[in-house]
Amino acid sequence: MASITNEGQMPASQAELLYQAQLRKERVFRMHVGISWGVLFLILIFLFSGQHIEFGGFTFKTINVDSEFIFKNITFIAGGLGQTLLISVLSILFAIVMALFAALGRLSKFPPIYALSTFYVSLIRGTPLYLQIFFFFLALPQLGIVLSGIVSGVLALGLNYGAYMSETFRAGLSSVGKGQREAAMALGMTPGQTMMRIVLPQALRFAIPPMGNDFISMTKDSALVSATGFVHELMWRATKVGRAQFNSLEALIMAAMFYWVMTLILTYFQSKLEARLSKGDR
């Protein structure tokens, strides 16, 4: 009898061993992926290294970049990082406010509010972001409204992302069960208190990871603002020096690297945040 129960339940040490083996496997996989990334990166560098390789009568040439240009202009282009981040932060804050109103409006039983919310989302999602940026910068002055490049950029990006993000918020709000509202109401909370204390905190928690993703793509879409010509962020600086000195290749590579590294850093923080949220009390 005793041996039967023993077979059914694996001894703790054996389960532990299996678990360790599993962990080891995952670690090895991650390590190999890391090495492969390194190799790919080296290949990329090699492609841009300007080498001439003789091979059986053939000459292979890799792409030659002007390293002097890079050294001279790297600080100028890097100077755009601040603007890029500033636009992204301002725009995402504006977008969150818009998204919240749009999502709440979508839940409204008052037809004009509901209509306003759906109208906004439909109009913004039905037109290109590029057009929206130009609309604020170029079309509004015709009506006597002149906005600086950064203001029109933030307005356009914020309105645009707000429309998309409202869906995230709406999903967040509807992820909060009816029982939560009822429990709050039974305690005597007003609808306002129920929203602020019970529903929104849970909805926001649900919405934070996708909001992080939106912020990361915002940092890249902010490049579109350069098209107005008046916001000196990464992309604007790269195209400016690149065109002026016929070194667009180098300038754009530099800008690309800045965007990429920024994205990598933000993604790292994003995944930390996500891990913390999911470990918590949900």
Added chain:
Amino acid sequence: MPVSPIVKISNLDKFFGRLHVLKNISLEVPERQVICLIGRSGSGKSTLLRCINFLEEPSRGKIEVDGIQVDAEGKGKEQRKLIHDVRLKTGMVFQEFNLFPHMSVLENVIEGPVTVKGMDRKHAIELAEQNLDSVGMLFKKDEYPLRLSGGQKQRVAIARALTMEPRVMLFDEPTSALDPELIGEVLNVMKKVATEGMTMIVVTHEMGFARDVADRVIVMSDGELIEDANPDELFSNPKDPRTQALIDRYRSGEQ
């Protein structure tokens, strides 16, 4: 000397669309009485309970709780104030617990007193800890609901309702979502609340609880109260054949 009842329901009707769910119900509950409401699924038990604190809006009739009278057909700001006052007098415990998952056990319990009553936090914590202790959940006060068993969640939910210091407690099938082995701990807490003198209206399928704790058992069928008696009488000598059928069903289910 007749005491005025703490809950008085008069000529209550409730429609869901065309469906007539509560049919002209009148009921008086004296203070400190424990009532068990039984009946088949869909008979309107939850709806009746939820009409008392206006989680469900009754279509017609009057509700009175501890002297606050609300007419179902009242409107506007005054009506909202009355409903709010009634909710302050009633505590509710749900089948699905409905604890706030983003708050710790203690925060769940002080949320009502602090946010709704404006009670000072320190006082609320004192009160909350007392009530958590009395349901045997003080040791989990910093835990989040996710980490509690169903029975523990429900005990916290009871403490949360009690900390609002209601005059009446409403329970809607408080043990129906629990694993069988966890039902006892919740029923024991409810029993304790009852012996401390709380007025309770309990929708339940727990016949043992009804027999041991209830002063009165009321049977609902198709939106009507068809029988109302003390448990001994009702279980041993049901008047209505529908009550008999219900009891038989429970008996066969209990085996």
